[in-house]
Amino acid sequence: MSFSVIQLPWWGYVLVALVLTHITIVSVTVFLHRCQAHLALKLHPFLSHFFRFWLWLTTGIVTKEWVAVHRKHHATVESEDDPHSPQQTGINSVLWGGFFLYRRAVRLPGILETYGKGTPNDWLETHVYGKHHYSGLVILFALYVVLFGIVAGAAIWVIQMLWIPFWAAGVINGVGHFAGYRNFDLPDASRNIVPWGIIIGGEELHNNHHAYASSAQFSARKWEIDIGWWYVRLFSLLRLLNINRKIPVLEYRSEKRQCDFETARAFATNRFQVMSNYAREVVLDVLKDESRHATGESKKMIKNARRLLSAEEHQLSEKHRQQLRQFLASNKKLHQVYVMKEKLRGIAMKSSTSYENLRHSLDEWCQLAEQSGIDALMRFSMRLKSSVCV
Numbered sequence: 001m002s003f004s005v006i007q008l009p010w011w012g013y014v015l016v017a018l019v020l021t022h023i024t025i026v027s028v029t030v031f032l033h034r035c036q037a038h039l040a041l042k043l044h045p046f047l048s049h050f051f052r053f054w055l056w057l058t059t060g061i062v063t064k065e066w067v068a069v070h071r072k073h074h075a076t077v078e079s080e081d082d083p084h085s086p087q088q089t090g091i092n093s094v095l096w097g098g099f100f101l102y103r104r105a106v107r108l109p110g111i112l113e114t115y116g117k118g119t120p121n122d123w124l125e126t127h128v129y130g131k132h133h134y135s136g137l138v139i140l141f142a143l144y145v146v147l148f149g150i151v152a153g154a155a156i157w158v159i160q161m162l163w164i165p166f167w168a169a170g171v172i173n174g175v176g177h178f179a180g181y182r183n184f185d186l187p188d189a190s191r192n193i194v195p196w197g198i199i200i201g202g203e204e205l206h207n208n209h210h211a212y213a214s215s216a217q218f219s220a221r222k223w224e225i226d227i228g229w230w231y232v233r234l235f236s237l238l239r240l241l242n243i244n245r246k247i248p249v250l251e252y253r254s255e256k257r258q259c260d261f262e263t264a265r266a267f268a269t270n271r272f273q274v275m276s277n278y279a280r281e282v283v284l285d286v287l288k289d290e291s292r293h294a295t296g297e298s299k300k301m302i303k304n305a306r307r308l309l310s311a312e313e314h315q316l317s318e319k320h321r322q323q324l325r326q327f328l329a330s331n332k333k334l335h336q337v338y339v340m341k342e343k344l345r346g347i348a349m350k351s352s353t354s355y356e357n358l359r360h361s362l363d364e365w366c367q368l369a370e371q372s373g374i375d376a377l378m379r380f381s382m383r384l385k386s387s388v389c390v
Contacts, residue, residue, distance in 0.1 A: 004149035013148065017156045021163045024058045027051040028168060029201035029228040030235070036063055036119055037070045040216035041232065044240040052120065056129045057136040059164050063125065068116035069105045073173075074213055075115070077188040083108075084173040087189050091178045098169030137161070167200050176206035183220050184211035184272040185279065185310060195224045202226035208247075211272040217246040220273075249390050250274070256386040259366060264358040266389040271348040274387075278341055278380060279310045285376040286337050301327055302334075309338055336372055340365070 008016070031051035035041040043051070055061050069083050076082045083105035086094045094101060105111060119125075128135075140160070144153035171193070180191030190210040197204040197218060205218040205226055212220070219226035235241045250270045256262070267274055284306070291302045308316065308324040316324065328335040347361045362384065369381035 004145075004152070005147050008148075008152075013152045013156065016148070017159045020058070020156065021160055023054060024160065024164060025167075025199075025201040026228065026231050027054050028059075028061075028164060029203055030231055030241075031055070032061070032063065032066050033070065033203070034216050034228070034232065035241075037067045038214050039118070040214055040243070040245050042242045042244060043235075047235060047240045048120075049124075052124070052129060056133060057140050058160050060133045060137050061164070062130050062133050064112055064116040064119040064121075064130070065106045067119050068112045068114070069102055071115040072105065072111060074210075077190075077210070078177070084169070085189075086174050086178045091174055094174035094177075095170045098173050099165035101173075102169050168203065172200060172203045172206060176204075180207070182207045184208070184276050186210055186272060189315075192224075195221070197224070197226045197228065201231075202228035212247045214245050215247045216243050220247055251388050251390050252383055252386045253388055254386060256388070257382070259359050259363040259385050261355055261359065262388045263362060263385055264355040266387040267348070267362060267384070268351040268355070268358060269389045270387075271351050274384065275341075275345060275348060277383075278344060281383075282337055282374075282376045282380050283309050283341065286334060286374065289376075290331065290334060298330075301330070305334070309334065309341075333374060336374065337377065340369060340372070340377060343368070 030041070031043065031048065032055070035043050035048075052063065055063075072081070073083055073085075078085050078087045080088060082088060084094050084098060084101045089101070120129075141154070141157045144157045147153060148156060175193050176191055177189045178191065180193040181195075182191055184207055186207065188210055190207040192207045193204040195205070202218045202225075203209075205220070205224060208220040208224070209215075209218050216232055217226060217229045219229060232241065232243065236243055248269045250266060250273050287302060287306055287309070291299055294302055305324070305327045308320055308327065328338055343365055347358070347365060350361070351358060366381040366385055369377040372378070
């Protein structure tokens with residue numbers, strides 16, 4: 001048996017490996033992602049330096065490089081310029097080769113200057129973490145061998161070396177844009193892999209993150225778990241960070257009965273939530289109602305139309321577009337619901353306009369909804385007018 005300072009049973013080494021990799025995951029999601037890439041947090045200098053040191057020691061990641069590649073992903077998502085889109089390069093390319101796609105993106109001309117602004121640029125970053133970013137990995141290997149012996153130490157080191165490249169660069173960037181469920185129907189293909197963001201620190205809630213990229217909180221539903229957000233709350237209680245932004249809450253005030261400034265503000269801030277609510281409260285409600293009154297082939301068509309009605313047309317294949325057109329031509333009520341959905345989506349796409357213009361567009365939409373004679377549309381219009389953002 002090789003010499004080691006610490007000797008543990010086999011399960012002790014497994015536990016040590018899991019704890020150490022977990023600290024790395026927390027460092028990535030809290031420091032690199034939520035703080036540096038999206039400025040959703042402001043960390044205390046002590047906590048910031050700890051995370052920088054730990055990432056240098058366990059991953060060799062250079063903050064500016066990671067942030068630049070991630071920001072470029074958001075700016076060019078699903079396009080040919082996206083550094084790691086499975087829609088462009090295939091799921092296997094990203095899942096198993098995410099690390100290599102990341103390294104290739106780092107070498108792109110101008111990416112660091114364009115997307116890496118505002119990251120740490122002090123003496124440590126310039127002369128140690130950035131200049132000798134692989135030295136930490138060598139030091140860590142030697143430290144593990146001394147502490148745990150050559151076999152256990154090397155095994156723990158290898159697990160740490162593979163954890164981030166596979167789970168973060170591969171699974172999140174790959175599966176997170178390929179399979180899972182969606183709370184928000186976004187123009188990109190982002191998915192929530194599972195509702196329990198534990199293994200990768202909450203990064204599993206990828207669709208939520210793309211809907212509210214500048215939020216420090218990734219969970220959007222009560223039943224979703226974002227363990228990274230738990231750490232953010234803990235560090236906040238310990239006064240080690242300040243939360244700049246989190247997912248805004250959409251509330252309804254029954255006394256509000258007209259589109260006003262608050263309506264426009266709530267819609268602009270929560271446009272993806274509003275569209276998600278429309279799919280659930282209007283499209284699904286009308287589909288269920290139509291299905292109750294349908295029989296035979298018509299009932300089967302209505303059942304198969306749910307996904308087609310909820311998706312954006314550009315996300316559908318030509319075959320599915322043809323099916324959607326045929327279905328809408330055969331059902332006047334659902335055709336009207338679909339047209340109103342597209343009108344509302346058009347307003348959402350222009351949500352950066354002035355609140356006055358947005359209020360006017362929403363007011364016109366609500367008038368059409370209330371004149372439609374469709375109960376679900378009328379109820380949705382009243383809720384939309386009563387909405388506020390808190």
